[in-house]
Amino acid sequence: MAFTQDELKQQVAKAAVEYVKSGIIGVGTGSTANFFIEELAKVKHKIDGAVASSEATAQRLRGHGIEVFDLNSVDNLEIYVDGADEITEHMHMLKGGGGALTREKIVAAVAKKFICICDATKYVPVLGKFPLPVEVLPMAKSHVARELVKLGGQPQLRDFTTDNGNLILDVHGLTITDPVAMEAKINQIVGVVTNGLFAARPANVLLLATAEGVKTYQK
Numbered sequence: 001m002a003f004t005q006d007e008l009k010q011q012v013a014k015a016a017v018e019y020v021k022s023g024i025i026g027v028g029t030g031s032t033a034n035f036f037i038e039e040l041a042k043v044k045h046k047i048d049g050a051v052a053s054s055e056a057t058a059q060r061l062r063g064h065g066i067e068v069f070d071l072n073s074v075d076n077l078e079i080y081v082d083g084a085d086e087i088t089e090h091m092h093m094l095k096g097g098g099g100a101l102t103r104e105k106i107v108a109a110v111a112k113k114f115i116c117i118c119d120a121t122k123y124v125p126v127l128g129k130f131p132l133p134v135e136v137l138p139m140a141k142s143h144v145a146r147e148l149v150k151l152g153g154q155p156q157l158r159d160f161t162t163d164n165g166n167l168i169l170d171v172h173g174l175t176i177t178d179p180v181a182m183e184a185k186i187n188q189i190v191g192v193v194t195n196g197l198f199a200a201r202p203a204n205v206l207l208l209a210t211a212e213g214v215k216t217y218q219k
């Protein structure tokens, strides 16, 4: 039976809710995370609330009557649930298609377990077909763009301002065979806030929605 991409996202969101036990949950951003929020709302009596990785997610959580906590008031999070633009068998991810990469990386850093929820189109052998988002301080955009060209990429300025008041360069043309090294190298460019590679801290669980059902991968 063929499912639409939205049906696959919904299936994987339902599977992720099985990991919600109690306490405060870290919640990601994007269309797949939005399906997760719908499912989370159905079990909100089990949790104290959530930490959001974007203003959009915070608004959506509050709309469902889920309390949103400031990350600074939370010592640790059991789980962080979020989508990805690409993920490999090593659980390395490329994220930030929705521009929320920096807050996502910060909330994920606090969580014990990163649960990545994706439909099968996101599962790739090598990262980089999806343009790599890099959040930059506005005054540094030209400098950072020149440095990204030296790394072999073609940066394009997105018509977008992040929740942090910064800009996004989407870097095309990178074949990212060593995501850990590339993540570190780009983060060392002065003016970069962070980039959309989540490799130093990969996902712990991947829930992948396929035509044959939701597959679970653990690391």
Ligand SMILES: O=C[C@H](O)[C@H](O)[C@H](O)COP(=O)(O)O
Binding pocket: 028, 029, 030, 031, 032, 033, 082, 083, 084, 085, 095, 096, 097, 098, 099, 100, 101, 104
């Ligand atoms: O900034 C956005 C996030 O990194 C999303 O997790 C990513 O873009 C995937 O979004 P979607 O679930 O809409 O494909």
